[in-house]
Amino acid sequence: MQLFVKLLLAHLLGDFMLQPTKWVIHKEANKGTSIYLYLHVLIHFVLYMLILWDLEKWGIALILAISHLIIDMAKLYANPLFKNKGIPFFIDQVLHLMAIYICVYYSNLYGHTMALFTELDWPLVLAIVFVTSPSAIIMGKLLEGMSNQINTDHKSLPNAGKYIGIIERLFVLTFIIIGRWEAIGLLITAKSVFRFNDLKESNSRKLTEYILIGTLVSFGLAIIAGILYVHYNP
Structure with missing residues (x-):
């Protein structure tokens, strides 16, 4: 090695x-x-x-x-x-x-x-894979009805939201595995700060609620994956 x-x-x-x-x-x-x-x-x-x-x-x-x-x-x-x-x-x-x-x-x-x-931590691999594209697809299905009601009049990078969600869920999963739950709060705070200007300029309650629900669902999926991994691999 x-x-x-x-x-x-x-x-x-x-x-x-x-x-x-x-x-x-x-x-x-x-x-x-x-x-x-x-x-x-x-x-x-x-x-x-x-x-x-x-x-x-x-x-x-x-x-x-x-x-x-x-x-x-x-x-x-x-x-x-x-x-x-x-x-x-x-x-x-x-x-x-x-x-x-x-x-x-x-x-x-x-x-x-x-x-x-043989020695690979397969439950960890499963958790990592779950919080990437599978979680993004699950979120898309759960929020499909709401997303149709949101009017987006601003330009953004292609699939930026998807990749941001994947990265944040990987961070949340990592924090749970290493036992640093407080870092998740810091991550939520940082995301809120970056989103503040978008929400302020849009002045849309629907958009605010949509982003809040999406964030909670995203973090929730990562938390569930992390808790299950830690529970079965103490």
């Missing part, structure tokens, strides 16, 4: 802290002919060696550097195929993590992977 953490640290340093925006732009424009692509990979190799601090493990550093080059190059050529540039970015990061994982646990890759799944 310590080896994985060290290599992951090197990856984060190389990909996010030691890669100027200028390099990223040059790589996207010139792809495989960009000198910064190879300099970026070289920095990763040096970081791997420095953090490992063991010349006998140069092979791991070399394999990871080569895999980094292949993955980054594939991303540069695949980028134009995606409208949402976040998709290739996250695929790229997942592949880098997989490469590090394989290099660290190659001697018992299957056994270690199966052990991870």
Whole structure:
């Protein structure tokens, strides 16, 4: 595990802290002919060696550097195929993590992977999944009749409300699991402050009631999930 953490640290340093925006732009424009692509990979190799601090493990550093080059190059050529540039970015990061994982646990890759799944806290996974999209859909069904009565004359980001709800429920679930119920009150207060101007400008009692009911339902679903998890996993 310590080896994985060290290599992951090197990856984060190389990909996010030691890669100027200028390099990223040059790589996207010139792809495989960009000198910064190879300099970026070289920095990763040096970081791997420095953090490992063991010349006998140069092979791991070399394999990871080569895999980094292949993955980054594939991303540069695949980028134009995606409208949402976040998709290739996250695929790229997942592949880098997989490469590090394989290099660290190659001697018992299957056994270690199966052990991870066996020891996974499945009730926690269930709780996390429940408070994301399933809860959003449940809320949509519960509030469908009310939402039809609300006139929204202001523009907002696509699905912003959905994502805000998911994030707030994840926070509530986390606070319950770690036993910090008071933090939920702070979260409600913070949301109320941010919503105050919208409600003040709209001057609509229906909108105020709709937002209040939606907030309580959202928090309620997360609280139920958290209580059930804590109850069955004391």
